[in-house]
Amino acid sequence: xxxxxxxxxxxxxxxxxxxxxxxxxxxxxxxxxxxxxxxxxxxxxxxxxxxxxxxxxxxxxxxxxxxxxxxxxxxxxxxxxxxxxxxxxxxxxxxxxxxxxxxxxxxxxxxxxxxxxxxxxxxxxxxxxxxxxxxxxxxxxxxxxxxxxxxxxxxxxxxxxxxxxxxxxxxxxx
Numbered sequence: 001x002x003x004x005x006x007x008x009x010x011x012x013x014x015x016x017x018x019x020x021x022x023x024x025x026x027x028x029x030x031x032x033x034x035x036x037x038x039x040x041x042x043x044x045x046x047x048x049x050x051x052x053x054x055x056x057x058x059x060x061x062x063x064x065x066x067x068x069x070x071x072x073x074x075x076x077x078x079x080x081x082x083x084x085x086x087x088x089x090x091x092x093x094x095x096x097x098x099x100x101x102x103x104x105x106x107x108x109x110x111x112x113x114x115x116x117x118x119x120x121x122x123x124x125x126x127x128x129x130x131x132x133x134x135x136x137x138x139x140x141x142x143x144x145x146x147x148x149x150x151x152x153x154x155x156x157x158x159x160x161x162x163x164x165x166x167x168x169x170x171x172x173x174x
């Protein structure tokens with residue numbers, strides 16, 4: 001990204017204008033450059049560092065450069081990592097958290113009248129290897145289905161909030 005900005009002549013002109021306007025003035029002529037409506041008044045001190053000003057100016061202007069975290073993918077990755085847990089106490093706590101998340105997702109399905117394909121309403125609470133892995137697989141399947149079917153903004157926000165809370169709780173056991 002730095003090389004692209006250095007090659008962009010408009011960017012360099014704006015940067016020069018900002019640095020010049022932030023510097024103390026000694027009767028030097030100001031460079032004539034349009035700054036896309038962003039006007040910085042000349043002062044004897046910098047009101048803010050030029051790079052900070054540019055960051056604020058270009059902050060998330062280009063969405064292709066901004067990569068948003070996807071809580072669905074984070075949960076999927078954590079659930080894959082949890083397959084290797086062998087401690088029964090940890091497994092019991094993990095299963096309790098997974099069942100709690102699944103009941104909240106089930107409530108959301110009922111409230112939002114969503115119809116995900118083959119949604120597992122209940123998860124197994126047994127601790128042996130077979131049932132433990134099946135619980136994690138069922139929860140992953142439910143999350144995939146919810147990700148596909150849930151398009152309502154309020155339901156989606158509720159679901160992402162629940163997933164973020166689940167992420168913070170479950171990271172202890174990875």
